[in-house]
Amino acid sequence: MNTYNPITALLIFFTISVFLYLLFRPNKGWFWLIKANSKSNGKIVVEDILKLLYHNENADKHLNINDIVRTLKNSDDLILESINKMATHELVTIESDMVKLTQSGSDYALRIVRAHRLWEKFLAEKTGFDEVEWHERAERKEHELTKDETDLLASKLGNPQFDPHGDPIPTNTGKIAKIKGNVLSELNVDTIGRIIHIKDKPDIVYKQILAENIHIGSLIRVVEKNASRIVFHSEGESFVLAPIIAGNITVSILEKDVVVEENLARLSILKAGETAKIIGISKEIRGDSRRRLLDLGFVKGADVSIDLLNPLGDPKAFLIKGTSIALRTNQASKILIKKV
Numbered sequence: 001m002n003t004y005n006p007i008t009a010l011l012i013f014f015t016i017s018v019f020l021y022l023l024f025r026p027n028k029g030w031f032w033l034i035k036a037n038s039k040s041n042g043k044i045v046v047e048d049i050l051k052l053l054y055h056n057e058n059a060d061k062h063l064n065i066n067d068i069v070r071t072l073k074n075s076d077d078l079i080l081e082s083i084n085k086m087a088t089h090e091l092v093t094i095e096s097d098m099v100k101l102t103q104s105g106s107d108y109a110l111r112i113v114r115a116h117r118l119w120e121k122f123l124a125e126k127t128g129f130d131e132v133e134w135h136e137r138a139e140r141k142e143h144e145l146t147k148d149e150t151d152l153l154a155s156k157l158g159n160p161q162f163d164p165h166g167d168p169i170p171t172n173t174g175k176i177a178k179i180k181g182n183v184l185s186e187l188n189v190d191t192i193g194r195i196i197h198i199k200d201k202p203d204i205v206y207k208q209i210l211a212e213n214i215h216i217g218s219l220i221r222v223v224e225k226n227a228s229r230i231v232f233h234s235e236g237e238s239f240v241l242a243p244i245i246a247g248n249i250t251v252s253i254l255e256k257d258v259v260v261e262e263n264l265a266r267l268s269i270l271k272a273g274e275t276a277k278i279i280g281i282s283k284e285i286r287g288d289s290r291r292r293l294l295d296l297g298f299v300k301g302a303d304v305s306i307d308l309l310n311p312l313g314d315p316k317a318f319l320i321k322g323t324s325i326a327l328r329t330n331q332a333s334k335i336l337i338k339k340v
Contacts, residue, residue, distance in 0.1 A: 044143045045074050045082045047112050050091065053101050054109035064097040107174060114170040115150045116142040117163035122153060124164040125287040132210060134164065135200050147172075164286070166197030166216050166250065182253060184222075185230060185246040191222045195234075197250035205248050212239060213268075213333045217283040220251065235336060236265025265339060267318065268332035270306060276337035278302045278320075285334045297321040298335055 049068060056063050063071075069079050083099060086092045091105035101109065119138040123129050129137065145153070151172050154160075161177050163169055168177040181196050195218050200206045214234075223238075224231035230246040232239055241249075270276055278298055281290060297320045298304070307324040308317035315326045327335075 042082060045078055046086055047143055048072060049082060050105055050109040051112050053099060054106060057101060062098055062100060065099060068099060110170045110174050111147060112142050115145045117167055117169045118150060118153050120163045121157055121160050132207060165200050179250055181250040183247050184249040184251050185243045187222050187251060189222050189225050191253060193251035193253045194219055195249060196252045199248040205245055208245055214239060215282050215284040215334060236269055265337055266333045267335040267337050268329045270337065272306045272309060275303060275305045275340045277340060278304055279336040279338050282334035296325050297323065
């Protein structure tokens with residue numbers, strides 16, 4: 001015969017009470033966290049769709065529902081639900097299966113783009129994160145910043161016009177500067193120009209450009225162009241790109257009488273026994289990283305030479321102002337020199 005055990009009953013009651021507390025406690029209970037996370041995910045999907053539509057419409061492309069579903073990584077149901085919600089709130093219109101931004105949707109998208117590009121600028125100027133990380137980190141942060149926080153960030157950065165890739169940053173009123181230049185793949189042989197913009201999408205193309213150590217602000221001269229490759233000289237090096245890669249780089253064309261110093265080079269190509277003078281530091285080195293190099297003596301006019309070579313190639317030690325300083329190739333490639 002079963003007998004009532006008050007201790008067992010008390011333990012069961014206590015266990016159920018703890019479970020219900022953990023599930024429903026105000027703000028931090030599992031139920032509320034799951035609910036809030038669901039809302040957060042819904043907001044992120046809406047903003048991702050708005051940004052996707054904005055970038056495509058800005059390039060004179062219009063997307064249908066299938067295009068959006070194929071592009072985003074979220075579940076089909078969540079994307080369709082989000083599009084319907086956006087239509088209800090008049091952020092988009094749906095004509096047949098084409099999805100287009102309304103003025104309200106475009107304004108909202110610009111706020112997300114503004115937050116993203118300002119955060120990339122912050123990462124470039126104020127942190128030590130590698131540039132391959134900027135885009136992904138900004139993708140997350142753009143959904144967290146409120147309009148007031150975004151405006152405050154812009155003010156702290158000096159209200160910059162362009163992000164580290166050369167993309168224009170929308171103002172708080174929605175105005176956006178135009179990129180004035182030509183894509184590298186369309187330039188004629190002997191054209192001289194300065195790189196002003198590098199697209200950070202698609203990722204595979206952007207990472208290839210970074211791997212080539214191609215920098216914004218660099219002077220270039222096109223020396224060869226055909227259907228399979230574009231060749232240009234810049235800062236003492238020769239670069240060979242497929243036209244599809246060169247199409248992601250924008251160049252501001254300079255007058256033909258501009259003198260491009262042929263003996264201008266990057267510190268990374270300095271050889272043992274050679275001496276050079278520092279001409280400057282690329283704009284790609286920003287914030288604390290730039291100040292550190294200046295403090296170490298890499299200032300205009302300073303003499304520099306190889307002090308010690310690494311058998312593995314990286315890093316190398318450079319002798320500057322009587323001190324041996326080790327730099328990786330990626331760092332040295334952003335310091336400009338003139339060989340003596």
